[in-house]
Amino acid sequence: MSERVRVRFAPSPTGHLHIGGARTAIYNWAFARRHGGTFVLRIDDTDPERSTQENTAAIMSALRWLGIQWDEGPEVGGDYGPYFQTRRHASYSAALEHLKAAGAVYPCFCSAEDLQSARDAARAADGSAGYARTCRTLPAEDTAARVAAGEPHTWRLKVRADRGDVVFDDAVRGESTFSSDVLDDFIVVRSDGTPTYNFATVVDDAEMEITHIIRGDDHLSNTPRQILVYEALGAPIPVFAHLSMIWGPDGKRLSKRHGAANVEDYRDLGILPEALVNYLALLGWSLDDKTTIIDAETLTASFSLERVSKNPAVFDAEKLEWMNGVYLRKMTADQFVDRMVPLLTGAGFMTGEDAAQRRLWLLELAPLLSDRVKRLDEIVPMVAFLFTDTVTIEEDARAKILEKEGALAALDATAEALGALGDFSPPAIEEALRSVPETTGIKTRLVFQAVRVAVTGSTVSLPLFESLSLLGKERSLDRIRAASSSLAD
RNA sequence: GGCCCGUUGGUCUAGCGGUGAGGACGCCGCCCUCUCAAGGCGGAAAUCACGGGUUCGAAUCCCGUACGGGCUACCA
16 A cells, blocks of 8 residues: 555535535545545536536535545546546547457447346346346457447447456455356446446546545445456556445435435534534544544544444434534634624624624623534524513413512512612622522522523523623513513513 | 345444453433533443354354345446
8 A cells, every 4th residue: 555545536416415425535535634645526427317517516515514625626626637427438438449449348239128128037037137148249240330330239348258256355344256157248338328337437447546446335246347347448456445334223324314314414403514524434433442532633644444344334413413512612712603603693683793793792602502502503592582672481481480489579689689780790690699589588499590581581591690691781670570560460 | 036245232333262341422310500501420221133163262263044234227
């Protein structure tokens, strides 16, 4: 592995960036960084039906959001472009010509329908499914004539009769062997002249001098075919590393059926990119026996294929959220405020201008939030009471607290104590509030809860003294008095 | 059906012939405490899928079985 490392992430833009794809990208990226190699992004858009530019843009923006920078690829360029398969036809036809000249490929005139029925029959008979090589033995003069006459045909790879088993050493799963009799003469170029996936990827990977192919498990069975293409092309065979799948809780491949399955779903839920990268990095790879929080720097300094686990992993959204909370708590107040401002303006609580003017106020609010939030989207409901003129008191909060014996007296006494305050700082408020139980004999717990309900509308809220201080004296008193008079009725 | 791959607490994992099988999430309890969190401490939770070997000794090595997954296209 002393050669220079070149790896690639080659998504097909048939959808947005999936969690599984994101992990594959992270592993490739980390591997490249670890070895001082090159990480290339290539868009495998050879499926014209489902590939869209919108998806390509979404994938790239998701990667950038994650902090996964590619060294070569769309928008950044590189010496091995173009980086879209749809623009690489010249390479594929050149490769095909090369194979034709070498006699490594032959035309097949079978129709898709015939192939299908032959396949069905073969499978029913003996379980085999490969192509019967009907056209392989056609005389060369005839096939040349038919091709020249424009008869529809595909091109198939002529697997050498003496090839034997295909054996390769997968960097994560070890030695894998595929028996030669499951290797049929598969199609490399379709009747419309476009390359099949197994052909296009190999041509590209060979031309781009990719040294390590780190990809999903679902490509494991394709690997022997691809090795055959490398051999036919006379290109060096890269190291393969197959990553196991990411499952939903039901043991099926993670998908939209399970809820959020795309990177941007998690972004919208208020997950931090560094938390998602951390979580995915450790979903199938480990640094040692205890590391659970790992930053990008450590990851890119220590990632290794040897420590990638072979078994599939169930995606645990709860653990991701816990981890997100860890990152949220690690942020400084300034960083946290930067993250919350868009949410507050988005909720219509304040304008960007307000946010700038009230920066100090926001900085006081931030630490109250960061300790009790796992996702950014929990912030808005938690702070809503600070941005409304009045507050709606929850039904059972009213029944459970305000209608209790002594609550009314507690509110009145609190209004009085607070009204006398000049300094409306949390410590001053605390002192005033603590005096209420002393003078009235009402339990502290009831006093505090009554005030909390009156001011926030709920029995659960941010810390009381700070909440009152942030709300301001006037609004706090208004709410306490309003609750009191509603009770007096 | 055929071919491949996988199997350590509910989940992610450590382990690479001799451990009381370690950590994390989640769960439960206690402490802290103005509610909720956060934090601290403690606990329950794994016959290492099962059955055979190999070995003085297997979660670790070998062979089967079961279960799960992937591939089996002129999709990627």
